Amino acid sequence: MALFNVRVYGLLINEVNELLVSDEQEYGMRFTKFPGGGLELGEGLTDGLKREFMEECNAEVEILSHFYTTDFFVKSAFNDSQIISVYYKVKNRSPLNLNFKTTVFDFGTDDLKQVVQCFRWVPLGTLTENEMTFPIDKHVVKLLKEQI
Template identity: 70%
Template sequence: MEYFNVRVYGLLLNDNDELLISDEQEYGMRFTKFPGGGLELGEGLIDGLKREFMEECNVEIEVVSHFYTTDFVVKSAFNNSQIISVYYLVRNITPVNLTIKTIPFDFDGEGEILQAFRWVPMTTLSIADFEFPTDKRVVELLLNEL
């Protein structure tokens, strides 16, 4: 590994105890993750998370609390970096007006980079739904703590 890649993600639950997740297709791969992404140089974690939610979801959020930071070594699936991911519990302060899908990877349109969102009930949330080791760990913690 050649460098660190800092990522920040938000865990957004709605009033029905459903968690917002993102199905994505990029780099020839399909994967499910939480809304969020890479920190930009000169950007703080919370500002980066707010930016990512605006870019991906067109939703303003506020951070409720820190939930988890990567505590084991994770190599990126996309490059030669070591991933450090920080997860926050968040709440939306503007309405969530996304097209919500019910089927995984039900993308609208075609292209190299695709994204679709789903609300997943906490009662059916599964580690097997996620590709990346840190997200799997977060789901495990969510299921144990929430």
């Protein structure tokens, strides 16, 4: 049976034009993506995004606008599902209380079996598609760069 995997992500840009990215380690691999994740059954897109920001960042976000929905085929890097990702521009409702890193994959461990996550701010002016791991995120970076 073919499955769809619906994902929802937030594009959070701070007051100095930096974009929040998430470095993660799971399934024996490391990847950089935007904060967010999988939609749960019975959940709406914006509710799912708000839940994901609470789970990952312990932060309430306000949805500003829809930015992009996947319009090309992408197979999941983790299973045989087809990925459909929806991106929203968001802003935090209060200051983020995270330990921001400046180096990619600064987890404090080299054990690929551990599931870990950290966050970085990346200046929009220096952001490149290569900063991201997955094809849809790379496309979103391209679209973001076209807007600035």
